[in-house]
Amino acid sequence: MNLGEQLQRLREEKNLSREELAQEMNVSRQAVYKWENNKGYPDIENLIKLSDLYNVTLDELIKGDHSFQKKIVIDQKKNKIEDLSDPGFMIGIILVFVGLFLDLGAFSAGVTILGFLTMFFYDDLKKTFWTIKKDFKEER
Structure with missing residues (x-):
């Protein structure tokens, strides 16, 4: 399951509308729509808020979406x-x-x-x- 499907499923399980989630997250309703339809991805701060709101780990949110995982860049300090x-x-x-x-x-x-x-x-x-x-x- 990709990130968008996961976010939509979790939102519906909480009985939240996109508008309610957007207000809770302090983002626009369009941002929530884009996340759920894989037209955009939440930044790390919003991912953390979503994981807290839905009581799931970040791992559970992103593990199934391999295209999103490839977009994540980890800044590693060089020796x-x-x-x-x-x-x-x-x-x-x-x-x-x-x-x-x-x-x-x-x-x-x-x-x-x-x-x-x-x-x-x-x-x-x-x-x-x-x-x-x-x-x-x-x-x-």
Whole structure:
């Protein structure tokens, strides 16, 4: 059973209308409609409220909906040693050293800044590059 069907079943078991649930949850009736028809998903705060209201665990709410489970992103902290071996960090540190220690004239500051940006925003730069490349290929 997917999340929407589960939410609708639980709401009906509590004899609540969508309007009553929306007021209880402090959301719009349309939001409840979207949740129950799988056109949108509640955020984690609303999932917790729903689990409390229906006296079910979060696991019971989402376990049957595999598409929703794939949308859940768990932010995992990286180990500091892993950060140092990250390709973005390595490329960035090389650019910083090149900018600081090689005489590139007016380009030294730019290369150093590019190194720092690469160290901190490597994943974003990589996504942007692949998006531009994909868009370029589609225009041909």
